[in-house]
Amino acid sequence: MADEDKLIEQIISRYDGDAGMLIPMMQDLQSECGYLPPDHLRSLAKQLEVPLSRLFAVATFYASFRLAPKGAHDVTLCMGTVCFLKGAGAISEAICKEFRVEPGGTTRDRLFTFQAVNCIGACAVAPVMLVDGKYYDGVTPAAALEILYGLAKDKTTVEKE
């Protein structure tokens, strides 16, 4: 049995093989692998007896699913209304320009994956940026770039598989 089949079998058993729990299964898969690898998706479709096309429909419909590996760090910028009013648009522009990355994309050196999300519910301290789960409040374009350049220098940065 291939490695992916074993992992998928394990994930499916967590939900008693209930195909209705497809989304939680895919979420588990993503948290294990960092993204949804094609072989794993094929295995999941086969074992659940669900068409692969449905898995792709789900994977491409929901913003949180990724079909490509992510960078070493997760950078999430909140684009909620308040963050937007307080300048998140300019922060996003600055990051995209400086690191040549698009929202949802990963930098070429795979240093970080940049995501612009709707609202993370921390409006009182807007604009907010999250780096690997750590919150930064009252961010400015300059501050954001400084934080991200800090990642580049960070010696502990090890590129994930």
Add this chain to the structure above:
Amino acid sequence: MTLLGHSRLGSIAELERMPEELLSLRPASAKSVHVCTGPGCAVKGAVRLYELFCMAVKNAGADVEIQAKGVGCHGLCEYGPIVLVQPGDIFYQRVEEPDVAEIFRETILGGRLVDRLLYQNPSTGQKADTVDEIPFYKVQQRIALAHNGLIDPTKITDYIAQGGYSALAKVLSLMTPEEVISEVEIAGLRGRGGGGFPTARKWRSCRQAEASPKYVICNGDEGDPGAFMDRAIMEGNPHSVIEGILIGAYAIGSEQGYIYVRNEYPLSVERLKEAIEQARELGLLGENILGTSFSFNIRINRGGGAFVCGESTALMASLEGRPGEPRAKYVHTVESGLWEKPTNLNNVETWANVPHIINRGGKWFAGIGTEKSKGTKVFSLVGKIRNSGLVEVPMGISLRRIIDEIGGGVPDGKRFKAVQTGGPSGGCIPAEHLDARVDFDELTKLGSMMGSGGMIVMDEDTCMVNVAKYFTNFLQNESCGKCTTCREALAQMMYILDRITKGQGEVGDVEELGNLAVLLEGTALCALGKTAANPVMSTIRYFRDEYDAHILDKRCPAKECRGLFRYEIDPEACKACGICLKSCPADAITGEKKVPHVIDQDKCTLCGICWEKCPFTAVLKV
């Protein structure tokens, strides 16, 4: 005995004895320090503060009765991190790590106030010793948030000690399902998720539906940007939501519930999981709850990051493992919802209100609010406002009181322009309607809506066309694409708005936006599509002059849309420091020492760097 130090409760009487048992374990003189670890405070390092207080308590030894608690959002996020000392309701704001030792020594052990950390009223300069003296809290009335900031959300015993699950006990021992629904009907509770549908009517339809099994769902997919009420409840008092769901399930006749939580709220998922685990351990969830014939289980599902899943039929599609596309609702979900079975869905805040209604009676609840909107509503009051945070007010209060008295008005001497309510389905309400009452029907009349409770304040620097564009862009990205109108009309609206904000607007654009809005309202499939033009239409209704300025004069009155205003240097204010000159990427600024600098408008690319860098605010937008 279990991890909780308490065995499974075998009867209702055992649950009813529990608060007393719990209280008897702690002397009345016991002191406690509550550290807010809600999102606003956590960002500012509150979790570390909590750890430091825990360490201080440990070091103080066993002979001193002190308890450190990490609690849910306290509301006044602007002044976070917030620390509350009991007894005495002493409120400390903007607490930092070095303050911990002082608070512990002076206040907790010594009973003296640390003056420096007290809240100071910005207008009177007066310090507030207790929570009640702070204007932000004075006007509020807390029901759904009643225990937020008081209880430790990770401990079911804390909730029970405050009277938690007593409503469930009451329902199971004294009330028939029909009586529960009648009580909620008397209360006049309406859905807090946005629609405002009468909760009791929904419950009754679902109860009367013939098919089985029946499902209940808690909608925690708080998707409106700028709203975090449900997050605060799920993270600050998860058991109130679970208790509400249990009562609803009993009334409806359901044995399986789901809580659908937004993907962006990992802490909410964690808190709810813990809470469900503990409730199960005590026998408040599972088979034969409290020794009765009532059995009920709850499962948590995480969303996938799709705004449309806040719509009930889309949410159910998502729970079934499909893309979250809404369906037409000629067959109601209370008859055929999840897995084509009768399904009752309510919002987090709606559920959290239920235990209070059962405990204190529908009449009490109906005594609060207006004729058709009963009770209170939680709002996240954010944007260009002094006291950003979470507020709960009785329905019927005026917008002005929320913004001025609770919110403290617009900061930095700026002028209030509008308040946006209802999220992307809502609209912007201008200054002339600030005396309007906040209830479901009044806000709809003004072209906005109650929505889930986001309240975003905008000042004179906010361009209303740009705000409309922001929401349209948001909705265009989040449209599921199933129905043609929503998919295509929003793209066209976005195209027109984009042109207007770039100075390429044409006469007739506003009318065209109006036509598309009519089309959307009349033909879109789901409520999100039908209301998608609200942000555009409400800004046209109240701020038509701003649209005209963009289109006719090629000018952005709020000076936000790039290209529709210029930068100039005020020769009076310019100190000729040369900072702007050095930082200008287009070499558009000229000047010498002691000579005020000048921007060459032909070379200027309007990047705004000089405006950001000038230490004397001598660069002006004109």
